[in-house]
Amino acid sequence: MTFRFISRKSQTRQAVLLAAALLWAMPSGMAADLSLQEAIRMALSQNTGLKITQKGEDSAQAALNQARGSNALSVSASDSLTSSREKGSSRRDSNSVGLNASFPLYSGGKNQANIHKAELGVKAADLATERSREDLKLNVIKAYYDALEARKTVEVRQETVDKYQEHYTNVSQLYSAGSKARIDVIRSSVELSNAKQNLIKSQNSYEVDLAALRNYLNMDRAEPLSLTTDFSYDAFAIDMNDCIHYAWLHRKDLLQDQYKLEQQEQAVKAAKAGNLPSLKVNLGLDQSNTFHPSSSSGHGASAGVSLNWNLFDSGVTKAEIQAAQIEYDIARLNLLKDKEDVDLAVRQAYYNMREAEKRFNSTKDAVNQAEEDYYIAREKYRAGEGLMLDIIDAQEALSTARLNYISAQYDYARYKASVENAMGISLTPEEKQAAEQADMDTSSVLASSAVNREAGDTKAAARESMTQAGTAGMVSAGSAQTASASTTGEVAAELAGNGETK
Template sequence: MKRRSCGRGVALLAAAMFLGLPSASCADLSLQDAINLALAQNTSLRITQKGEDTARAQLQQAKIDNGLKITGTESFDTTLKRSSSTDSKNEIGVTASYPLYTSGKAEANIDSGVLGLKAAELSTERSRENLKLDVIKAYYDALEARRTVDVRQETVDKYQDHYTNVSQLYAAGSKARIDVIRSSVELSNAAQDLIKAQNSYEVDLATLRNYLNIDRSEPLNLTSDFSYDQFNIDMDSCIDYAYRNRKDLMIDLYKYQQAENAVKAAKADFGPSVTLSAGPSWSHSFKPATSSDSDITAGATLSWNFWDNGLTRAKVQEAETSRDVAKLTLTKDQEDIDLSLRQAYYNMREAEKRLNSTGDAVKQAEEDYFIAREKYRAGEGLMLDIIDAQEALSTARLNYISAEYDYARYKATVENAMGIELTDQEKEAAAKMTATAAEKAERAVLQEPIAPENAKPDKETKGLAKKAADAAAGEAKAAASHASAQVIQDLAEGEVTK
């Protein structure tokens, strides 16, 4: 972002210096700069990106669970026999085990971990695309709000000029008092609309700053503006492109495959498992006699659960239901994508038509207002003609502004619904997301105590409460002495009798 002075001119800057006001500095922010900033430091995106770390950890767990394990054991046993004698011994063992065969359960879990990592990576990419759309909408919202403020301000200025003119005509005796009152009311109403528009502009800027994760009070100068860019892709081609490129559909497919692997893992409990194990052990007996022994054991263990009261079958049914839900979710998301894309496409075309039809309406409304104002000044028109013409002009301009930015927003929505990926520049900006200033500030808060701004050293503030109390007591004592002296003076002058 570039910076430049926010002053409108030398006069305003001189006035600010004369009044002692700080001169603000605005950040020049283009739409592309805003997108890149958000992709590099948006907090919600960082949270989503953490899902990749979770998926990697889960994949690592699945691989480790199918690998070599080494465990150590130690026991101390005492046995009391019927003859009242006891046997006591201590045993220590180390065992290395390796799952040789799990009926496909380990392999299914590893495959699920791989699919989960791919789904997490796609989820991050899709979140970046959605963030880009949010930034575009917020940017155009702010631009529309700024131009709405300009229209409202112009309306106030025109009503102000009209009010001044009517007041002069009334003073000259050529207009009635009711015209002055009506003009004042319309000026007040226009001022209310201006206040609301200014507030909306500030709210939209705050929303944009939140997406960018920048200083929430930093002034911004939005340098990009609307430019008509024709969209020449038909709706059926957009939908077909979305089915092939939407990352959330790929995520649904991966989740369905994960559910298939979960069914395989559950069914694996019906089959056998083979585990290889080997390791040394040591034993030491204390009673009735002292002895020591050691050995090395190696072997293979075959486990097969023949009967578990239907537990495995219930797990299989649960996994199959989850698989069916995943398949239905994929179908439902395809239907939602079709609907959302059609809605955005129709809205884009509607805004495009409004854009083409409102351009001439603004020119006609400007001409109508000029005629109504001049007729009124000439004494041939009515106050109602001025009000209607001004309202029509404001409405025409706001409609034109709305059509412009609606088209820009809906076009971006269509491209997002199609699943168009980020540009190379945007991918480069997203790759820079590491430890941002927000994270550094968070670590500083956790590691260091917070000192209030402009706080004095402890040696200067020590005993401050006592000093304040002493000062208050001194002031009270001085006030009492002053009151006593005043009473004595009044008594001497005979003004106090009792």
């Protein structure tokens, strides 16, 4: 067995080797334990969509190199072979070799504006990647809690089926003894069938949610998972107005819009440079050789400064300036619109979080009361004093109370994560490490996966990808709620330092 990994530090090597050994030693039918924090790190290191977004950084850097090159020394070489013959003379064969260099002395500010624009493009691309990572983190959190809620829903539905099955058995026995009517047996059978239908739907929803989570993690789609991080209430103490103010300062997409606005400002400057002269220095070396009818050669050198000034171009430059100015106005309006959208996103997530929090607190006692009501209805029916409808209503109320409690819990967890995402809270240091490790490991992961696909071993390819790209960024951590509480505490501390926390 061969393990391949990126050499960094001794501790990292040991962690990768240990994690890889655990993955390979894991039986194929055994469910892998997965905490929320581990899921986030795996997604940041393995998600394919995120890797596509990161390619935008390479494109922006290439554009910057191109802009810088247009304002630097350029050298060109030329060679020509000529054969000519005039009437009354013999054929003449010759060739000419030249070497020319040029350097722009003044471009009216066009080259400098293009360079600055490209530099801003690099910064904007970096921010786009960071924002994509934050959005991916939110999607993983939602998918993880969706799967947890679906699993809890399956448990409630299964318990409902078991209780209806128990009740159906009891009613059938009472009917056989002659103490209950046939209609009670039929009604009990119908309710049992309906409960089984709900259970089947819940089981399917759970599998679908797990599939969505695996897709974000880019792992083996058939790998069994055991989600180990459950809901833990973590109060969110930051005022909504402070959240909005924080978002305006820290949202990566708003900062990206600001860079785009400055880019368009540089584009206007570059367009206006078309009304100004340009100055360039030129140096040249040339050598000519004649082969026929006689052999001769000569060489020379030249140097000069050229001035170019476009005095009239039928309004082309003016139109370019107008187009650049329009793009600047669009960028400015986009910045304003996105600030409005950020304000709305924070408010919606915040209100939804508070609503879920209230539901969570109000349904704490409802489950116990519904359980007591069901117990009373069941015992009264057994004693011959109750009705079938009482048991059905009590069971439906109990299932509804439990499902409402579960929904309120995970709604709060999801909306709390949405608020933090809308605020633009950055990744934790461990999450950034996983994302940075993915940048270095992308090439090796793709190559490794290709080899395994050719061998027809899909599961081995997924495990090796996890070993090289995911486990290198995984470190031991506490629960996801503890990390979330720490992040919220840091934001609150920052706001408190600015005198803004209420």
